[in-house]
Amino acid sequence: MGLPFPIDLYDSISSEICRVGERMWRQGFCAGSDGNISARLDDDLIIITPSGVSKGDMRADGMCVVRVDDGSLIHGPHPSSERAVHLAVYRARHDVEAVIHSHAPRSTAWACTGEPLPEGIHPEAELLLGRIPLVPYVTPGTGLLAEATGRALTPHTAAILLGSHGTVTVGDSLETALARLEMLESYCRLVIELSLLGRMRRLSDAEMADLLRLKRETWGMGDDRG
Ligand SMILES: [Zn+2]
Incomplete structure (x- = not known):
């Protein structure tokens, strides 16, 4: 019996996942077999990285295909332990x-730290990431983490912090999801360095309103802060 998806599409998306994984690994975003990457294959299926594999050394023919509705494995080895988090995002946001x-x-x-990221620190982060929800700590690899992540998503969410755990970034392409991860990491570095300096200037309400107006009117992008 043939595979229930076009193999050419599987090959090209899987190759791109490998490239994204290597870029994450080179930047020190994933030690050991940390992290996982997925992309839609069609409305019903996603391709996701396998469990226990370094993101810097993946093979395009070793990716997993999983159903969005029930998480069942259609093709490939054992999928990532956090696949439920990915599936919760795809179910909640059809644009992702x-x-x-x-x-x-x-x-x-x-x-x-268990604290939400401060807002109104840097204009690029406000424009490109917007509000970044913090999901309170839940045991990794559980349905509870997936549910909490799905609940935290709004139509405008680009990035989420998982309390005492890590990050989730989403996008209309793998490239965008990776760019948002890089921006989130850069923003967190900035905030940590400001914390070390002991000083942090916040944009004023008028400056923030101006920025959000630019985002909405010039860029046509929504934002949770209206
Ligand atoms: Zn994790």
């Missing part, structure tokens, strides 16, 4: 084409 979960060090350091 790719999801990345990582333990990128600065973002994870901030997530381990």
Whole structure:
């Protein structure tokens, strides 16, 4: 019996997942077999990285295909332990084409404070990431973490911090989900360095309103803060 998806599409998406994994690994975002990457294959199926494999050394023919509705494995080896988190995102947001979960060090350091990231610090982060929800700690690899992540998502969410755990970034492509992870990591580094300096200037309400107006009117992007 043939596979229930086009093999050419599987090959090209899987190759891109390998490239994204290597870029994450080179930047030190995933030690050991940390992290997982997925992308939609079609409305009903996703491709996701296998469990226990370094993101810097993956094979395009070793990816897993999983059903979005019930999480069952259609093709490939044992999928990532956090597949339920990915599936919760795809079920909640039909516009999302790719999801990345990582333990990128600065973002994870901030997530381990258990506090929400401060807002109104840097204009790029406000424009490109917007509000970043913090999901309170839940045991990894459980349905509870997936449910909490799905609940935290709004139509505008680009990135989420998982308390005492790591990050989730989403996008309309693998490239966008990776770019958002890189921006989140860079923003967390900035906030941590400001914390070390002991000083942090917040944009004023008028400056924030101006920025959000630019985001909405010039860029056509929504934001949770209206
Ligand atoms: Zn994790």
